[in-house]
Amino acid sequence: MTSVATTPIAGQKPGTSGLRKKTAVFMGRHYLENFIQSLFDVVGAKGKTFVLGGDGRYFNDRAAQVILRMAAANGAARVIVGQGAILSTPAASHLIRLHKTDGGVIMSASHNPGGPDEDFGVKFNMANGGPAPEAVTEAMYRRSLELTEYHLLEAQDVDLSRIGRSELGGMIVDVVDPVADYAALMESLFDFPAIRALFAGGFRMRMDSMCAVTGPYAVEILENRLGAAKGTVINATPLPDFGGMHPDPNPTWAAGLMDEMFSENAPDFGAASDGDGDRNMVVGRGIYVSPSDSLAVLAANAPLAPGYKAGLKGIARSMPTSAAADRVAQALGLPHYETPTGWKFFGNLLDAGRATICGEESFGTGSDHVREKDGLWAVLLWLNILAKRRQSVAQILAEHFQRFGRNYYSRHDFEAIPSEAAEAMFTALRAKLAKLKGQNFDGLTVEAADDFAYEDPVDGSVSTKQGVRVLFEGGARAVFRLSGTGTEGATLRLYLERFEPGPKGLSEEPQAALAGVISAAHRIADITGFTGRSAPDVVT
Structure with a gap:
């Protein structure tokens, strides 16, 4: 068991689905270790059982060995690992719940590309099998800003290719079939x-x-x-x-x-x-x-x-x-x-x-x-x-x-926008929300506009600034959000919706049905003016 001196690394703030960065960043000196130590310092590891697995992207196998050695050094009792360090995210959630573990570490950047020049990610799921709540991820981030050392077991790699049980510095490692359960x-x-x-x-x-x-x-x-x-x-x-x-x-x-x-x-x-x-x-x-x-x-x-x-x-x-x-x-x-x-x-x-x-x-x-x-x-x-x-x-x-009835709907993604331009657009958009009511854009009249806030009906927690909504009379709306899942610049997501109660008018092509909402949204946010983009990179 060794303690390695380190210093805080900027930017280790988890988003909605953990910490995602370029693979080369995660492979950098102390980067993965700092984040995992911050995680263990917050959730505690001594005597606990965790699930570990990932989507198999580049660096998945090496990161798994580091996390195992750090879990052992931090006093974990047992880690259940998918064979080959592979687990789908829902399968990891199921194993956490099935074995009543204390949580799990999932190595993935989800739908982001993988490879040495692409993306990697790590997130922690709680004992209920779900992603760590904001209070936990914020605590992890705060811990990362004050970290001075991390703990690591010096040992040979665990053989993750074979199903079965082994020990690592007194910690049990159970390699399981990732699919069967x-x-x-x-x-x-x-x-x-x-x-x-x-x-x-x-x-x-x-x-x-x-x-x-x-x-x-x-x-x-x-x-x-x-x-x-x-x-x-x-x-x-x-x-x-x-x-x-x-x-x-x-x-x-x-x-x-x-x-x-x-x-x-x-x-x-x-x-x-x-x-x-x-x-x-x-x-x-x-x-x-x-x-x-x-x-x-x-x-x-x-x-x-x-x-x-x-x-x-x-x-x-x-x-x-x-x-x-x-x-x-x-x-x-x-x-x-x-x-x-x-x-x-x-x-x-x-x-x-x-x-x-x-x-x-x-x-x-x-x-x-x-x-x-x-x-x-x-x-x-x-x-x-x-x-x-x-x-x-x-x-x-x-x-x-x-x-x-039919809710005509589409999402337009404007990817890799310079972060400064995206922030400037949202600052201007938020500043005009109070004045939008009653204004007409391309035949659509604004009924209400706000920055969505949510009060959890179970625990009463409040989340603010969750997306700008512009609601039009008749049930149409446009929603503007900056995505937290990318690793390069900012992604503007524009969501567009119009309700048609039927029985006629239920088989239009969605982009045609939403043409007026699209035009109004572009005018309201001045997307082209702030980003230089007149068309999205991805339409879904």
């Missing part, structure tokens, strides 16, 4: 016989795992347990650089899947997941399902799955996510909640039994089975619905819109 959980929630019958009847699917962590999970569950044809899962081997792909499951980065699903001989159903397995994209034959609509459809049909046959306790969504799920909740007489972006805000609602299904527009959906969003879970619930209803994705969406 998660697959068993999925089998307890969904009607596997019905889904097997669907595939046996000729139903075809394409699952793009984007050379990321869900590959082994998807192959085991979809092909081995559910009988999908071999080769249904493509890009199924996790690679340190995700095969050069951008592991973000949206129409831009999963273009190959989109092309196949809109081709003449398209499969019946398509899906993709991201770097660490917590996000999903769903596509039907010739039809794309927005994440907001997917959340609403899943909530409306969840009781078709055995794990949810008793019904839902409530539905929660992040503020930027469309109100489509609210309309389902209202129709079913269920409580519904609007939270800031970040899965940790759903944790209190789930733990208190106030919500069952939660979702974010950024391709994240999940339920109370874990305390993370879960990409493969969402895909399996869609398959369960398709197996029970025996309709196409297009038919299910059409019936949903007829019943609940």
Whole structure:
């Protein structure tokens, strides 16, 4: 056991999903060690048990060995590690809950690219399986500013390639199958016989795992347990650089899947997941399902799955996510909640039994089975619905819109904006909020405008400055946020929404349906003036 002298390193402030930086930064002298020591100093390690795993990106294997040696030096009793230091984020959350551990360290930058010149990340999940709340991440950051030493065990690497138990400086290391417990959980929630019958009847699917962590999970569950044809899962081997792909499951980065699903001989159903397995994209034959609509459809049909046959306790969504799920909740007489972006805000609602299904527009959906969003879970619930209803994705969406109306919705991302320009734009935007009411932009009249604040209904905590909202008369709105998940410059996310109650006007192309809202939003924030951009980099 050694104590290594160090000094604080600037910028180790976790965001909504932990600390994310360029891989070279994490590999720099003392950088990873400082952050992990700050983490252990805050949550405590002596006598505790933790889960450890990651998405397999570059530096994942080396970082795991450092974290293990530091856990041992800080007095941890046991660490449960995914074989090869691999665990999807939802699988890690499940292991934390299954084994009642004191938390877990997840090595991932989620949907960000991987490789020596790309991104790496580390986050801590609490004993409930969910991301650390702001009070904990703030304490970690404060500790990082005063750190003078970190503790490390000098030892040989642990063999993480073989399942089994070993010791490291008196600490137990249990290497476990990263897939088995998660697959068993999925089998307890969904009607596997019905889904097997669907595939046996000729139903075809394409699952793009984007050379990321869900590959082994998807192959085991979809092909081995559910009988999908071999080769249904493509890009199924996790690679340190995700095969050069951008592991973000949206129409831009999963273009190959989109092309196949809109081709003449398209499969019946398509899906993709991201770097660490917590996000999903769903596509039907010739039809794309927005994440907001997917959340609403899943909530409306969840009781078709055995794990949810008793019904839902409530539905929660992040503020930027469309109100489509609210309309389902209202129709079913269920409580519904609007939270800031970040899965940790759903944790209190789930733990208190106030919500069952939660979702974010950024391709994240999940339920109370874990305390993370879960990409493969969402895909399996869609398959369960398709197996029970025996309709196409297009038919299910059409019936949903007829019943609940349609929230036309889109997100426009302006990436790698100079941080100074982005901050200047938001400063100017916030300054004009009080004066916007009653003003008309491109035929839309502003009904209200604010900077979203949230008071947690469970613990009373308050989160402010969670996104600027401009609400128009008639139910349209524009939301402006700066993303906390990038590592370079700032990303402006512009969320656009317009409600159409039907029964007519439910099949417009979304960008056309939102043209007026798009134009109004650009004028209100002067996006081009501040950023020099007139069009987004990514549209979802």
